[in-house]
Amino acid sequence: MLATALATAALATTGATITDAAAAPAPVSAAAAAEDRCTTFTPDADLHDCNLRGADLYGANLYGANLYGASLTGANLSGVNLTRANLFMADLTGVNLTGADLIDAQLINTRLTGANLTRANLSGANLWGAHLERAEFARADLTGANLFGAYAPATGFADANLTGATIDGWTINFLTVFRGATWTDGRTCKFLSQGACD
Numbered sequence: 001m002l003a004t005a006l007a008t009a010a011l012a013t014t015g016a017t018i019t020d021a022a023a024a025p026a027p028v029s030a031a032a033a034a035e036d037r038c039t040t041f042t043p044d045a046d047l048h049d050c051n052l053r054g055a056d057l058y059g060a061n062l063y064g065a066n067l068y069g070a071s072l073t074g075a076n077l078s079g080v081n082l083t084r085a086n087l088f089m090a091d092l093t094g095v096n097l098t099g100a101d102l103i104d105a106q107l108i109n110t111r112l113t114g115a116n117l118t119r120a121n122l123s124g125a126n127l128w129g130a131h132l133e134r135a136e137f138a139r140a141d142l143t144g145a146n147l148f149g150a151y152a153p154a155t156g157f158a159d160a161n162l163t164g165a166t167i168d169g170w171t172i173n174f175l176t177v178f179r180g181a182t183w184t185d186g187r188t189c190k191f192l193s194q195g196a197c198d
Contacts, residue, residue, distance in 0.1 A: 157181045 038050035041060045048068040052075055059079040070090045078098040086106045097117045104124040111131045118136055123143040132152040137160045144164045154175035161182045174195035181189045181197065189197040 152176055 043063040153173040159180040178189040178193040
């Protein structure tokens with residue numbers, strides 16, 4: 001009691017006040033800050049290295065978001081706006097990207113194994129070295145996309161638009177489907193085109 005009284009008197013002479021320790025804001029841990037960052041799904045969001053496995057982000061607006069190295073395996077990203085997003089080295093294995101916008105997105109070395117990109121818009125997207133094995137791009141727009149060095153065995157491009165796309169050095173096999181696709185030079189692949197655009 002005496003010590004408290006003396007402290008109060010000393011503070012009074014300097015004009016300072018005693019702050020209740022219970023009212024002071026608790027310091028935010030790095031883990032809590034990271035968790036908060038990884039649950040903010042807005043344009044230009046910083047989601048690098050976040051664990052978003054199985055997340056349901058249907059229809060979210062992630063325009064220009066940074067998802068560098070993020071894990072989104074099995075997530076629902078159908079209808080999501082990922083225009084100009086950075087997905088460099090992200091893991092999108094088995095992700096549902098049906099109808100998603102990935103215009104001018106950076107998908108360098110991104111893993112899209114078994115992903116569903118039916119009707120997705122990837123015009124101008126950079127898929128340099130991306131893993132596309134067993135992914136589905138049926139009716140997807142890949143106009144002007146960069147697929148240099150992409151790995152796409154057993155991948156489906158039926159009715160996809162590949163006009164002006166760069167496919168130098170990519171890997172496909174006899175199970176890669178091009179039925180009805182618009183080829184890089186504008187011609188339409190025949191109905192039974194598989195392993196090549198006939």
